[in-house]
Amino acid sequence: MARRPTIADVAQLAGVSRATVSFVLNNRPGVALTTQQRVRSAAEELGWTPSRSARALSTGRTRAVGLVLTREPELIGTDPFYPAFMAGIEAVISETGDGLMLQMSRPGDEVETYHRLAADRRVDGVFLTDLRQDDPRPALVTELGLPAVAVGVVEADTDVPTVNLDDRPAVRSAVRHLIELGHRDIAYVAGPDGFVHARRRRQAWADALAEAGLPCGTSLPGGFTAEGGAQATRALLNRSSPPTAIVYGNDLSATAGMAVAQNAGLRLPEDLSVVGFDDVPLASWTSPPLTTCRANPTSWGRAAAQALVETIEQGTAGDVELDPATLVIRGSTGPVPVRGGR
Amino acid sequence: MARRPTIADVAQLAGVSRATVSFVLNNRPGVALTTQQRVRSAAEELGWTPSRSARALSTGRTRAVGLVLTREPELIGTDPFYPAFMAGIEAVISETGDGLMLQMSRPGDEVETYHRLAADRRVDGVFLTDLRQDDPRPALVTELGLPAVAVGVVEADTDVPTVNLDDRPAVRSAVRHLIELGHRDIAYVAGPDGFVHARRRRQAWADALAEAGLPCGTSLPGGFTAEGGAQATRALLNRSSPPTAIVYGNDLSATAGMAVAQNAGLRLPEDLSVVGFDDVPLASWTSPPLTTCRANPTSWGRAAAQALVETIEQGTAGDVELDPATLVIRGSTGPVPVRGGR
DNA sequence: ACCGCTATTTAAACCGGTTCAAGTCTCCGG
DNA sequence: CCGGAGACTTGAACCGGTTTAAATAGCGGT
Numbered sequence: 001m002a003r004r005p006t007i008a009d010v011a012q013l014a015g016v017s018r019a020t021v022s023f024v025l026n027n028r029p030g031v032a033l034t035t036q037q038r039v040r041s042a043a044e045e046l047g048w049t050p051s052r053s054a055r056a057l058s059t060g061r062t063r064a065v066g067l068v069l070t071r072e073p074e075l076i077g078t079d080p081f082y083p084a085f086m087a088g089i090e091a092v093i094s095e096t097g098d099g100l101m102l103q104m105s106r107p108g109d110e111v112e113t114y115h116r117l118a119a120d121r122r123v124d125g126v127f128l129t130d131l132r133q134d135d136p137r138p139a140l141v142t143e144l145g146l147p148a149v150a151v152g153v154v155e156a157d158t159d160v161p162t163v164n165l166d167d168r169p170a171v172r173s174a175v176r177h178l179i180e181l182g183h184r185d186i187a188y189v190a191g192p193d194g195f196v197h198a199r200r201r202r203q204a205w206a207d208a209l210a211e212a213g214l215p216c217g218t219s220l221p222g223g224f225t226a227e228g229g230a231q232a233t234r235a236l237l238n239r240s241s242p243p244t245a246i247v248y249g250n251d252l253s254a255t256a257g258m259a260v261a262q263n264a265g266l267r268l269p270e271d272l273s274v275v276g277f278d279d280v281p282l283a284s285w286t287s288p289p290l291t292t293c294r295a296n297p298t299s300w301g302r303a304a305a306q307a308l309v310e311t312i313e314q315g316t317a318g319d320v321e322l323d324p325a326t327l328v329i330r331g332s333t334g335p336v337p338v339r340g341g342r
Numbered sequence: 343m344a345r346r347p348t349i350a351d352v353a354q355l356a357g358v359s360r361a362t363v364s365f366v367l368n369n370r371p372g373v374a375l376t377t378q379q380r381v382r383s384a385a386e387e388l389g390w391t392p393s394r395s396a397r398a399l400s401t402g403r404t405r406a407v408g409l410v411l412t413r414e415p416e417l418i419g420t421d422p423f424y425p426a427f428m429a430g431i432e433a434v435i436s437e438t439g440d441g442l443m444l445q446m447s448r449p450g451d452e453v454e455t456y457h458r459l460a461a462d463r464r465v466d467g468v469f470l471t472d473l474r475q476d477d478p479r480p481a482l483v484t485e486l487g488l489p490a491v492a493v494g495v496v497e498a499d500t501d502v503p504t505v506n507l508d509d510r511p512a513v514r515s516a517v518r519h520l521i522e523l524g525h526r527d528i529a530y531v532a533g534p535d536g537f538v539h540a541r542r543r544r545q546a547w548a549d550a551l552a553e554a555g556l557p558c559g560t561s562l563p564g565g566f567t568a569e570g571g572a573q574a575t576r577a578l579l580n581r582s583s584p585p586t587a588i589v590y591g592n593d594l595s596a597t598a599g600m601a602v603a604q605n606a607g608l609r610l611p612e613d614l615s616v617v618g619f620d621d622v623p624l625a626s627w628t629s630p631p632l633t634t635c636r637a638n639p640t641s642w643g644r645a646a647a648q649a650l651v652e653t654i655e656q657g658t659a660g661d662v663e664l665d666p667a668t669l670v671i672r673g674s675t676g677p678v679p680v681r682g683g684r
Numbered sequence: 685a686c687c688g689c690t691a692t693t694t695a696a697a698c699c700g701g702t703t704c705a706a707g708t709c710t711c712c713g714g
Numbered sequence: 715c716c717g718g719a720g721a722c723t724t725g726a727a728c729c730g731g732t733t734t735a736a737a738t739a740g741c742g743g744t
Contacts (some may be wrong), residue, residue: 006729006730007730007731007732007736008730008731016693016694017693017694017695018694018730018731018732019693019694019695019696019732019733020692020693020694021731022570022731022732022733023693023732023733025731026732030691030692030693031692031693032691032692032693033631035692035693039518049400049461049462049728049729049733050604051463051730052403052404052462052463052730052731053395053398053399053404053463053729053730053731054399054699054729054732055730055732056395056398056399056699056731057393057395057396057398057399057698057699057700057729057730057731057732058698058699058730058731058732058733059699059731059732060395060699062394062395064443064464075423076426076428076429077422077423077425077426077622077623078422078623080419080420081419081431082425083418083419083424083425084418084419086418086444086446087418087446089446090444090446093447094446097458097462099443099444099464100443100444100445101406101441101442101443101444101446102428102432102441102442102443102444103432103436103441103442104428104429104432104436116439119391120391120394120439121393121394121395122394169729203732226623226624226626226627230627252623252624255624255627255628256624256627258627258629259627259628259629259631263629270722280419281419281420281594282568282594282597282598282624283567284568285568285572285597285598285600286597286601286628287600287601287604287605287629289601296728298699348699348700348701349700349701349702351701354700354728358723358725359724359725360700360701360702360724360725361703361704361723361724361725361726362722362723362724363701364701364702364703365702365703366725367701368702372721372722372723373722373723374721374723377722377723392700393699393700393701394728395699395700395701396699396700396701396702397700397701397702398701398729399692399699399700399701399702399728399729399730399731400700400703400728400729401701401702401703402729419711492733609743665692
């Protein structure tokens with residue numbers, strides 16, 4: 001098999017210099033039309049594609065962006081966010097032939113991962129996802145000079161452009177929806193408080209209760225996992241006066257919670273109303289179908305990718321606020337049960 | 343901010359030539375120990391890391407592998423296989439500092455995607471997943487000279503090393519398990535026949551029935567989707583004599599099927615037994631918990647990555663056969679209902 | 685025929701590593 | 715004191731593009 005052609009081969013075949021070929025390739029003005037055609041057909045004839053490595057070396061751009069997944073490996077398959085988010089990224093970057101590099105990292109190695117990413121210059125920029133309270137990464141990437149965009153809310157002052165999708169309106173709608181159904185005792189099963197988005201969802205639940213003039217309800221940690229959601233649900237149902245509705249930080253714990261409640265003999269939604277968050281593909285196929293909150297991770301990925309490209313090219317980008325998440329009402333929420341008493 | 347240091351800076355500081363620095367970096371024999379130390383401390387002092395682009399250009403290796411996801415975007419978040427599989431890949435390649443490039447491609451653009459991948463030489467090799475009947479890719483990558491490993495079974499003759507995990511034993515176990523419970527009419531809801539693994543799972547169901555001397559059962563397409571699983575289930579339950587058990591091609595359609603059955607007033611498993619495939623995180627949290635088949639996608643990813651690295655470095659690698667999938671019995675399967683008659 | 689000007693083209697340096705062939709040094713045996 | 719064998723080092727070419735400054739060409743005007 002012949003060695004793959006280089007720019008020199010094309011130049012020779014077209015009878016021009018390598019510089020000219022390069023100009024044509026990058027369609028820079030100042031090359032005669034006839035020359036352009038000769039170069040193009042020579043390239044065509046040889047099947048030439050410029051070498052990415054060579055380009056990367058001389059331009060200093062790798063034409064790839066990086067996404068670091070910092071999750072316990074066993075939780076990775078659990079969240080429908082990332083696949084959809086990545087699809088959004090791809091849709092944008094593949095238009096210019098750019099690529100997406102995936103790094104997985106254990107929570108502890110995270111800082112080191114970003115250092116390596118910056119040192120290698122294997123990517124032109126990175127996405128910061130799963131932002132946490134006191135997240136070191138925005139400052140880190142600024143210090144490293146690594147272009148980045150934050151996906152979500154950054155709680156500190158930062159130069160890193162931010163692309164956000166507000167979860168809270170959907171959670172508030174959910175709580176209001178439950179209140180309209182007559183619920184007064186609405187509990188919450190939260191994700192890890194370290195995550196900004198988990199805390200903001202929980203806060204939205206608390207705020208909605210307060211706005212309605214209701215006493216602040218019970219919140220238990222569910223860790224965004226099935227097991228955690230199940231445990232929290234058991235704890236809530238074992239109370240002397242259990243809540244009549246539970247809002248969960250995500251669908252995974254909500255589904256587990258539904259199973260626990262049903263095993264305890266409760267009928268849903270007659271005895272207990274349940275709300276999730278994410279609208280995973282299965283949410284419409286639980287029994288009863290899960291009332292939940294829906295964001296648009298794909299559009300989030302698209303917006304984040306656009307912002308990152310802009311940051312890479314112009315040095316910065318404006319913050320973006322996407323359409324907020326919305327409530328999807330299905331069968332797991334219903335009127336508050338009539339209780340004996342009072 | 344100062345320009346990042348190059349090998350020349352290190353060489354100068356250490357008082358040696360660039361060649362020597364390069365030798366030390368790649369710990370090649372033949373450099374005096376004291377020189378090595380001087381070079382290393384010079385590199386340390388300057389915080390030097392070799393440029394990946396430069397290395398890629400001169401060595402011809404990018405130190406990255408590619409994974410092409412050919413799925414309809416809306417199905418991407420649906421399958422727990424990929425996240426776990428990628429985690430396995432990462433575990434292997436990150437040991438040597440290699441990276442994983444993700445490409446998403448629409449089913450139609452697939453061949454073009456591989457052409458681009460090969461032309462760009464942005465990756466040193468690729469994984470071929472979701473293998474199909476008459477899949478053009480094994481021949482394509484061979485022709486393109488792009489190192490690759492096939493993840494699953496390739497039905498044609500090919501030089502591409504194969505890493506397989508047999509789904510069939512688990513499906514057979516499932517059918518035998520149902521037969522032991524007294525079921526005689528066991529239907530199947532299949533994934534798209536175009537996928538080799540979907541067809542093999544279905545075949546395993548058919549074989550197990552035949553082995554037990556039972557007549558061949560009914561198989562309906564479910565497309566590996568929730569909606570498809572639901573439709574197939576409706577169709578099966580509407581028959582004059584519906585099956586007493588249904589085996590599904592994956593958990594997604596199984597869960598949807600369960601919902602359909604329950605909505606139709608059937609109790610599970612008393613009136614109908616259900617088996618899925620994948621053991622998604624939610625499978626233990628449906629009501630009843632889903633009996634399903636479990637493979638190990640992470641170990642699959644690890645093995646595939648090892649084989650790919652070997653293929654890249656030695657030109658080829660041996661085929662690998664992993665531990666087969668196994669049956670996980672939960673609450674969605676039970677004794678066949680006693681019917682009136684006969 | 686010559687000049688100035690603009691439109692094209694190109695030589696050569698550069699990006700930051702890798703890799704041989706060819707030195708330079710030391711030390712040892714004769 | 716010399717030749718030669720190792721043990722280390724290094725100069726220089728090379729990977730395949732991009733880019734800038736300078737060369738060349740074509741053309742209307744005088």
